[in-house]
Amino acid sequence: MISFYVIDYWDSVETFYICRNCIKKRKTANAESLISNDVSRITTNSIELNYFLLDLHCFANYRLKIANAVFNYNKAHQNLAIKIQPPLREPIDYKWGERANRMLWERIELDEMMSWLSTLGGAFSALGDYYLACADVAGRISIQQMKLAMRLGEPSLITRCRLFMAIAMTQKYNFAAAKKVVQQVYRTEKRRSEPDQRLLRMCLGIWSKTSYEYDLYQKRLNRPKK
Structure with a gap:
């Protein structure tokens, strides 16, 4: 050599x-x-x-x-x-700088939009326990949040948006779909080598809410629990 x-x-x-x-x-x-x-x-x-x-x-x-x-x-x-x-003149990649600047501002705008949607979605979700129309709006907001989360490229945020949608499904008495979403998220997260404990706790909390709302729904219909 x-x-x-x-x-x-x-x-x-x-x-x-x-x-x-x-x-x-x-x-x-x-x-x-x-x-x-x-x-x-x-x-x-x-x-x-x-x-x-x-x-x-x-x-x-x-x-x-x-x-x-x-x-x-x-x-x-x-x-x-x-x-x-040192070189007499440092090279500056202006085109990449402009691209990085656009990416930075896009990320800032997306984060801000996500924060607004989270606040708005939380308010409609709280009202969704009493008004079906609010639950429907909360579900549509969760879909928009998921689209933003996919653009941001954050898997955990996408998963949380799925759980928000499960809450809206529960409020609209779509218990089977809500149960399926929660089970999929929980099982997928459990299989990871380092599961996100926050997501697991969210799944357990939403599962409890779904089970409770299902029992109330069956009682209002005078049906035995399946």
């Missing part, structure tokens, strides 16, 4: 090894004596060095030519070290 050194801004030294199929690096011990005595330096900036190392990693023929050049240089002179200097 052919090796050369890279010395950064703070005089830390890393050894790079040019192998047949790759390039490897390793932190170098006794860096102070190496810097002062054993190496012949060339200088470049960090951007050019990054391009150089990337080409070494990707192109086999280029890697072979550089290995031969470094080998011949080390035979004729001292070991080779590349000293990194």
Whole structure:
């Protein structure tokens, strides 16, 4: 293996090894004596060095030519070290910056919308125990929350929205669908190596509410509990 050194801004030294199929690096011990005595330096900036190392990693023929050049240089002179200097002008990716800025503001807006919907959904859900129309609105709000949660890419938030929908189903006397949702969420979470205890407690609480409302519904209809 052919090796050369890279010395950064703070005089830390890393050894790079040019192998047949790759390039490897390793932190170098006794860096102070190496810097002062054993190496012949060339200088470049960090951007050019990054391009150089990337080409070494990707192109086999280029890697072979550089290995031969470094080998011949080390035979004729001292070991080779590349000293990194700051570039005269830092590159700025304005297009990526604009994209990141849009993504940031979109996330802020989505979080704010989710907070508003959570507040609104909670209010309608509380009224849904007494008015079916409010339970229906709470269910539609939960669907909108789920769409936002999917855009945010947060699985736990999506699951909570499913449980909110189960509450609305219970309030609209759709007990079978509510039971199915709660059971699916609970079983899925239980199978995880690190289950979310908050979700499990939500499932147990909604299950208790669903069971209680089902008993009341059967009594109003003068039916025995199934």
